[in-house]
């Protein structure tokens with residue numbers, strides 16, 4: 001597979017350290033607020049990458065951290081602790097906030113068919129490991145103590161700007177990750193490994209360390225968690241493009257100083273989602289979340305398809321009009337699949353030919369847009385429906401658009417419609433009955449129940465939600 005590697009800034013053949021195994025690391029969310037759909041674009045594309053590596057036969061282990069401590073900057077650059085800010089806003093403890101938004105994040109991921117990584121590790125679980133790593137960096141004299149904090153000394157490195165395209169001026173952005181005008185630093189590019197002098201008086205989470213009561217810097221988290229679960233070598237490290245500098249640059253500095261050898265071979269960065277104001281963020285414009293898309297009536301998988309339509313290394317412009325076009329495309333695709341008949345035998349020769357083409361598309365720097373085109377090529381293919389269904393199901397292991405399930409559902413609805421069953425009306429009535437019950441409006445709820453009974457609809461409540469069927 002050919003993949004663009006930010007380390008080297010070129011397309012390269014992806015070759016893991018061990019032939020069949022891929023150790024994959026993903027920078028996880030800072031759990032102080034809901035993720036916006038711009039953050040989720042990155043996770044969608046990483047999910048496609050992981051699934052495609054598995055599809056290609058690799059044994060993948062994927063690790064993700066949860067930043068529940070130590071990430072101090074804010075999108076608005078107000079210099080407030082993000083976690084503390086969230087806790088204050090919602091009158092909860094920092095750990096309650098972290099748990100709440102971790103759950104919310106995975107809830108969103110589920111709706112977008114993003115697989116949960118094999119290992120999900122909150123930073124607060126790994127304080128001992130962070131302290132160990134910082135201690136070794138001090139022993140090796142890659143770190144120093146100044147003004148109460150432990151810093152990484154970037155002047156000890158042969159090369160700090162490993163991605164090659166950052167400049168001294170960019171550091172202005174990086175510097176605010178740490179402490180404003182930090183005079184305790186020896187070099188402008190140095191960064192904090194362990195804080196004991198917080199500029200936030202009310203910092204809630206602190207731990208004992210050889211350097212005093214404090215908490216870890218943000219960058220140490222990912223290095224340490226990656227090494228803890230994946231070992232000394234990592235094949236591919238992923239994140240949003242804004243993580244490349246300074247976060248990933250600092251991760252490489254401290255990991256390789258700690259290990260004494262190359263750490264991660266391949267760096268995969270996903271470009272931003274933009275809206276008319278520029279890069280999407282929590283602090284400006286409409287705060288676009290998966291729940292908001294659902295409230296507006298969008299299937300989250302339409303958003304997934306919207307992301308797949310564009311290459312991960314290009315900024316993607318979000319607009320509801322464009323999303324509407326994707327919804328139309330998704331529904332048409334599902335409807336064409338629903339019209340296929342599940343009979344005959346799979347034609348292996350034809351199937352292999354189309355699988356080869358799909359792989360060629362995806363092997364080309366994860367070209368998901370061409371991956372989607374493969375679906376349309378299959379629908380147009382001169383072969384039987386069974387082969388087409390087989391291929392669509394196969395490609396959807398990577399694309400994860402629930403195409404077969406959505407087509408089955410549509411087919412069932414069409415059948416009911418042909419029998420005179422108005423699915424839309426029934427679901428509307430059930431929703432209204434739920435609403436009435438929630439409002440303790442028993443009279444309305446009973447009236448709706450009678451109406452449903454008259455239509456021979458039997459409603460069942462189960463832990464997976466409400467189902468219904470027609471009983472004649």
Ligand SMILES: [Zn+2]
Nearest residue numbers: 027028222247
């Ligand atoms: Zn990270």
